[in-house]
Amino acid sequence: MHTVSTNDTVAGQRSKRPSDWTPVNYDLHDTWFPVSHSRDVSSRPIRRIIHSQPYFLWRENGISQAAEFHPSRLAALRHASSAFTGGSGSYPVIERYGYIWAWYGNPDHADIQLLPHIPFLPLDGNIPGYTQRTVRFDASSALSVENLIDLTHADFLHANTIGDGISESDVVEVEWTSETVTRTRMVTQKSVAPVMRWVGGIRAKYQDFRAVLHIHLRSNVCISYPRFRPGYDVPNLQPFLPVGRHRSRCDVTFNTTAAPSPFRYLMPRINYIIQPQDNSVVRPQNQRYLDESDRRDLHSRFDAPGTRYRYQMEQLAKRQRRGDFSYGTDAEPGRDITTLLGMDG
Amino acid sequence: MADNAWWASALSEAVNNGKPLAVVCNGEELALFRDRQGQAFALEDRCPHRRVPLSLGCVVESGIQCGYHGWTFDGASGACTAIPNLHANERVPARYAARAYSVAERNGFVHVWLGEDEPNESVPAATYLPEGREYTGAATVSIQHEEYLAAMLDGPHCLISFDAVRMTDFFLGDPCLKDNHLVLDRGAVWSTKVLPPQFVVDYPLIVRTSVPVCGGDIRVDLLTEEETPLCTVFIASGANRRGTTSLCWRGFLHRSEGGVAPLRWRAARRAQRPPFRVHSHVDGEALAALLVAPSRDLDRLRDQSLIPVRAAV
Incomplete structure (x- = not known):
């Protein structure tokens, strides 16, 4: 397992110029x-x-x-x-x-x-049944996963539901194997998310937040464990089914059974608000990743999880293009991730 | 990149300092906006970070802010001026930028320079000098840009109409080249007259169309037979996606009515009704029936100048 923190990296990558990312072709x-x-x-x-x-x-x-x-x-x-x-x-x-x-x-x-x-x-x-919902994304599964792993877009696209990005401290770490990428975000003294304030009944002004997102690269299965304090755990599974190069489908499960009502019923439905917001950007974005281009994307240090995801996906795709479909020695897709998700912490 | 030319890409009033305007001009996707001082800017409608259209974002003090991650770009240079949440001691790399275009605003149009060369001084709408009340609009029509220009010579009645005027397809001479535009006159009659056009000895009206050999600025004038101008329309056109054409236009009524206009025309003008209508929907049947005539000269001139015809993205 490899680890890096976004605070360690410098904006921009000037090393060997990689080929363009064409995620729709995975x-x-x-x-x-x-x-x-x-x-x-x-x-x-x-x-x-x-x-x-x-x-x-x-x-x-x-x-x-x-x-x-x-x-x-x-x-x-x-x-x-x-x-x-x-x-x-x-x-x-x-x-x-x-x-x-x-x-x-x-x-x-x-x-x-x-x-x-x-x-x-x-x-x-x-x-x-209330924990399960289906949403559709107007982008390939890889771009949809990148949207989920992405940290800063929520401050702009989803500020009215998830909240703004203002916090006292915001640390992000990325770990990976040849088959998975795991992003851990730890935020202290963040403004309480609107959904948690107005539906979850959290009256505090600020809350701490730790979110782990564990991604299986081949299947786009995204296992997410956000923990809010004060607040609740909102563990969820977001598996992006790669329907084709232009669309993906996500049969989500938000296990909010331990949260109080009405939060437990409404939270799984939040995707009905968030998903159209995401679609407004990933839909026009998708067509611009269909063909390889000379113009490379620019990155900031906040994109470290996303760029790592891109890199690991590309490595896996390269391996499969060579005809190697085996799982690497560092990959144990079925291993117990309770500790990794921070559930026992 | 394109043809090293200014393109009138939007009406001035459509570009503001709140919400960026997305336009496609000669196949280039652009986001137009203004700063607080009213200066207009054009950037490629593509964030260099994650390729999302910048027009989905908003205008802020320091430029245009992408709606996806909040990267901000300066309107004049395209330089990325801010990435949210960077520490105070962090700097955005100097090479981070969106593609910026030169902009010139003249006579109610925002012009964008498309090309690699240095912009010249000849802005298309410079020749449009309105007097009095203007009538404006914008549309996207389902016809390819090259065909739109050709039809403006072969049969402008498919694309534009003047109130109480019937255009004929009797060309008053052949197209002549003037300032890199093909200019063609055709006869027209007042539609209020009982006598059909074929029995009219001398046409009381002239419709003069001026179509660019290169570029998208079209001018249509309604003149009396003495060539007194009654109405002038300036149409800015450009290739949009999927073989469509973007249009925006301004037109005005000249103060000189010439005393020849029928009562219906004069009454409608007093009621301030528009003297012309640029068609937002093109009649395919009428268009298909148009014979290729004066537009042959347009094709020939284009071939001579070897102007590349760009495909819309």
Whole structure:
């Protein structure tokens, strides 16, 4: 694991000129995608998409199924199955944490050990429906993740919900492996977020805030653990499903069950306010990342988590372009991240 | 980059010191705004940080502030003047900048210099000298810019109309080149007269269109047969995205009515109704029916000067 703090870095990178970042072209294989909330899958098939690849989901005798074709046509079309299902037409599938997880890649490599560990969600998915919502982003999944990892845009785009950036101290650290990037932000004496003040009943003027965001690079699964004091923990899972080069889908879970009412019910719905604000910028942004350009993005030290994310994604993509789909020795996607998230602190 | 020319890209009153104005001018995406002193500026509508349109941001004391992360850019130089939350002892690297364009404001138009060379002095709207009340507007029309210019020569009735006037397609001579513009007269009649145009011995009106060989400044004049000007319209045009054309225009009524105008025209002018209408919607059927005639000269001149036709982004 490598670590760096944004306070350590200097604005701008003048070293060897890297190639332009074209995140819309990432198509990383051999990973589990949380393709749907469990509660959305019944005996009636639904269709989801990963990198333009169709995933039909349904249940047979309560057991989740995933296939390239609608089950009514599966037998007839099985011969046309792709390598993603190894010619069987059916994807490896697991049900955990309230999600249907489907394998994207070589089905022979599907391994339950590669499923991320999400300590704040019950393994059997037994969580109230109000914690789960679906939002859509008008950008590729990588740009959507970059938006989430990004620290300073909230002060401008989401000031009316999350609050301004004024604080006494704001320290950001980034850790990474070949498969994950983790950003930890510690803020002291920050203005209480409007949503926490007006809905959460926090009457203090200032609050401390520690937020850990753990990102699985292949699957865009973002495991977030923000802790507000005074205030509440708002652990959430934001998995950005890469529908295609222009759009991504996010079936989120905000485990606010420990917070008081009405905060616990309203907080999971905050994405309905935040997501259109994000879309207003990522939508025009996305088309400007479609093709490689000579004009490189500029960065400030606040972009350190984002630039690290870009770099790690590019390294992973390079490796896969070479045909290496294995997980590095430093990567344990399924390892216990309770301590990393600061849940036991 | 483009053609080393000034382009009238917006009406002066559309550019303010609150919300930046997004325009596409000759294929270039621009954010126009003013400082508190009223000085107009143009930056590329693209934040160099994360490529978000700067026009989504707002105007602040020191320039334009991106709506995504709050980076601020100076209007004149494009230099990044502020990145939020930097410590007092931190400086923004000097090379951090948005692309800035030279701006000249004249006669109610904000002009932007598109090109790598040093700007010259010849601003298109310099020839537009309004007197009295003006009628203005802006639109994006679903026709390619080159075709818009050609249609302005071949059949301006598809693109603009004058109150109580029927334009004919009888060209009064051939287009002549004047100040890098092709100028063409055509006959016109008052539509209030019963006699159809084909029976009119001498047309009582002239519609004079002036179309640039390079650039987007169009001028349309309604004249009496003695060439007394009744109405002048200056249309600034430029290629927008997907084969559309951006327009903004100003026009005015000359004080000399010439005493020839019919009652309907005079009454409408007294009621201060607009004497002309620039079409926001182009009739595709009428446009398709236009034969290529005087615009052939435009094509020929362009070929000679080897002016590159830019594709809109």
